[in-house]
Amino acid sequence: MYDSMPLSLLLNISMLLLAATTLGEFRPLRRLLRPYDVTLKGQMLLALLFGGMAVFSTCFGFETHDAIINTRVVSVTAAGLLGGPVAGIGAGLIGGIHRYFYNSTSFTALGCCVGTVTFGVLGSLAHKYCGGLLRRRSFLVYITAAGELVQAGWLFLLARPFSAVIELESIILIPKIVINSIGMVFFFSVFLQIRRGQADDLIEHQSAALYIADRCLPYLRQGLSNRENLQTAADIIRQHSAGYVVVLTDLEQVLATSGLQLEAPALPEPMRQCMEQDATQVFRTEQRLFGREGSISTPLKANGCVIGALALVVDQGGLRIARADIRFAENLAHFFSTILELNTLDYQIQLRRKAEFRAFQSQINPHFFCNALNTISALCRTDPDKARSLLVVLANYYRQTLSINEEFVTLEDELNNVRNYLTIAQARFVGAIHFTLENFAGGAECRLPPLIVQPLVENAIRHGGVAVNNRVAILRLTADENRLTVTVADGGHGFPEDILQDLNNPNNRRYTGLFNVSKRLVSIYGPESRLQVDSTPEGSTVSFSIPVIPPAAAQPLSMEKAEVL
Numbered sequence: 001m002y003d004s005m006p007l008s009l010l011l012n013i014s015m016l017l018l019a020a021t022t023l024g025e026f027r028p029l030r031r032l033l034r035p036y037d038v039t040l041k042g043q044m045l046l047a048l049l050f051g052g053m054a055v056f057s058t059c060f061g062f063e064t065h066d067a068i069i070n071t072r073v074v075s076v077t078a079a080g081l082l083g084g085p086v087a088g089i090g091a092g093l094i095g096g097i098h099r100y101f102y103n104s105t106s107f108t109a110l111g112c113c114v115g116t117v118t119f120g121v122l123g124s125l126a127h128k129y130c131g132g133l134l135r136r137r138s139f140l141v142y143i144t145a146a147g148e149l150v151q152a153g154w155l156f157l158l159a160r161p162f163s164a165v166i167e168l169e170s171i172i173l174i175p176k177i178v179i180n181s182i183g184m185v186f187f188f189s190v191f192l193q194i195r196r197g198q199a200d201d202l203i204e205h206q207s208a209a210l211y212i213a214d215r216c217l218p219y220l221r222q223g224l225s226n227r228e229n230l231q232t233a234a235d236i237i238r239q240h241s242a243g244y245v246v247v248l249t250d251l252e253q254v255l256a257t258s259g260l261q262l263e264a265p266a267l268p269e270p271m272r273q274c275m276e277q278d279a280t281q282v283f284r285t286e287q288r289l290f291g292r293e294g295s296i297s298t299p300l301k302a303n304g305c306v307i308g309a310l311a312l313v314v315d316q317g318g319l320r321i322a323r324a325d326i327r328f329a330e331n332l333a334h335f336f337s338t339i340l341e342l343n344t345l346d347y348q349i350q351l352r353r354k355a356e357f358r359a360f361q362s363q364i365n366p367h368f369f370c371n372a373l374n375t376i377s378a379l380c381r382t383d384p385d386k387a388r389s390l391l392v393v394l395a396n397y398y399r400q401t402l403s404i405n406e407e408f409v410t411l412e413d414e415l416n417n418v419r420n421y422l423t424i425a426q427a428r429f430v431g432a433i434h435f436t437l438e439n440f441a442g443g444a445e446c447r448l449p450p451l452i453v454q455p456l457v458e459n460a461i462r463h464g465g466v467a468v469n470n471r472v473a474i475l476r477l478t479a480d481e482n483r484l485t486v487t488v489a490d491g492g493h494g495f496p497e498d499i500l501q502d503l504n505n506p507n508n509r510r511y512t513g514l515f516n517v518s519k520r521l522v523s524i525y526g527p528e529s530r531l532q533v534d535s536t537p538e539g540s541t542v543s544f545s546i547p548v549i550p551p552a553a554a555q556p557l558s559m560e561k562a563e564v565l
Helices: 004-025 027-032 040-057 072-083 085-102 109-129 135-158 164-217 227-239 271-279 323-362 366-382 384-402 411-428 454-465 497-503 514-527
Strands: 062-064 067-069 244-249 254-259 281-289 291-300 305-314 433-440 465-467 468-480 485-492 533-534 537-545 561-565
Touching: 004 040, 004 072, 004 164, 004 291, 040 085, 040 135, 062 244, 062 291, 067 164, 072 085, 072 109, 072 164, 072 305, 085 109, 109 135, 109 537, 135 164, 135 561, 227 244, 244 533, 271 305, 281 468, 291 323, 291 514, 305 323, 323 465, 366 384, 366 411, 384 411, 411 454, 411 561, 433 454, 454 465, 454 468, 454 485, 454 514, 454 537, 514 537
Parallel strands: 433 468
Antiparallel strands: 062 067, 244 254, 244 305, 281 291, 291 305, 433 561, 465 468, 468 485, 485 537, 533 537
């Protein structure tokens, strides 16, 4: 009789494995087992499912010594391990209550009932605190053995007569621990394999969508405004989603299609619905899209607002829309939405930079302009030719500073602006300005933001003198293959302390002079390009370092002294 008990347990385990493998083929169960999408409803369904397996184990258990030897520990503990507390404790209650009423006259009924609930508690605790160990077979053996020992403890506490409990456990405890532990390893492995398959499918769909999004990235930089680029993106999507026609729309009309020709770009109703409801719409036979049965329409969003839609339309007769296709379309739309949102953010950053630059242009020192006109006016009587040439320089200076539209200009253009400024300033302070340019050969091809060097030189001329007739400024340009460093030194008495604090304050709101230069550098290149100020009573040095744009323009450096004005 005792020899048939292990065989009965093995048969019980085999039937559980068969049930688990069969149920694993059903899509609703596979969704219940997703570790990243466990809901209360899902846990309750898992409790019913594994509780039913516990009932099955009791009904087909091996009866001996007024007890039923079975595999409840496997199904109930697995419920807690897979689904959490609701699933584990729920399955334990179902299996325990059934065990009690299945043979309520048995002296083991109450102890087995409480023990079955304990199985669910153990599985739930392991789910919460030992999730990283669930893939280890040794851990599954340990928790199964612990469950059997705890149930044995309940029998010793609740079952009587005591001698009958000792006799029973001496016969069944070791075989139950060994066989149920092996059964738990195989049983749980079936569900882990289901989860692993789900994870592989998810990774495969996301990888495919990410690959297509990466291929389409260059064609989505202008958002939904460039139809030619959108057409290329639609063709790329169709190439990697066999059997589907691709449609891209904005809120009003079709912008691009791949796989069909449209006579009118009117917005299809399924795509209009998906944008209005901000949710994926799947039509298999209920509503045709472009004369075809079956379509997946999902919205494209930016900054939380729907801006368009992507649709995959069945292109081949008899093609069935699978859940994997729906997930693929949603992942692709998500990646596209992220790209479009980042492009919108980048466009807004560019607009802000332009607005800040325009604000700076509008604040070009009017006192300098008035003083220059006064100087030219005085020269009209004493030196008309020089006055005429200064007027041309002044016109060029303001034309260049007030009409720049490019985000970057060549270094030579920026230096020409500095020279124009110095020419006008030298006419006013004759012999007082001592300016030195230390340049490198071939640097004129480097590109940098406009009006980024001239304000530094102007600041050095205005505030970097030891006397009105002795103003010193030195401009040094150094570079390697990757970065350009600009340094402006003066011979003044240093910066006031409050100015230094404001320059180092990222929240400072000033937009004039050095403050504007520092903010623009940080906005374009990042904090590492912020203005660096070294101030002493004997003079100050202001510098910054930026990447060379374009990198190919960088040349080997050979320093040479320029003229002294």
